[in-house]
Amino acid sequence: MFPTFEKVRELARKKGLSLNQVEEKLGYSKNTLYSLKRQKVSSERLQQIADYFNVSTDYLLGRTDNPAIAGSDEFAQVNGQIIDLRKAAANAMLFDGKPLNEDDIDFITSVLSAHFKSKGER
Known part of the structure; x- marks a missing residue:
């Protein structure tokens, strides 16, 4: 399983949203986010998800535990x-x-x- 799905699920939970609600807000078709369990995400989609949750793409990919945007000193x-x-x-x-x-x-x-x-x- 790819770590991106777990990160997205946790971020949605923290916002009080279901994955289906996040898909709707991002304009994705149903079960788009669930597909992250089985396949890699495109860079464009990864960036859209990161922007929505205001986290870095590295965080979504499991490359860091810090969700802050890379290079941010704030x-x-x-x-x-x-x-x-x-x-x-x-x-x-x-x-x-x-x-x-x-x-x-x-x-x-x-x-x-x-x-x-x-x-x-x-």
């Missing part, structure tokens, strides 16, 4: 959970309680990304 996997570093930085506040500006958010995101990379959690 996500880290920590204790099995994907953390949106930019969102975490945006939720931080300055010492005086004011929200951060975009430059500060960019800086904190890059610091967090570097930290998690150095720990091997990217």
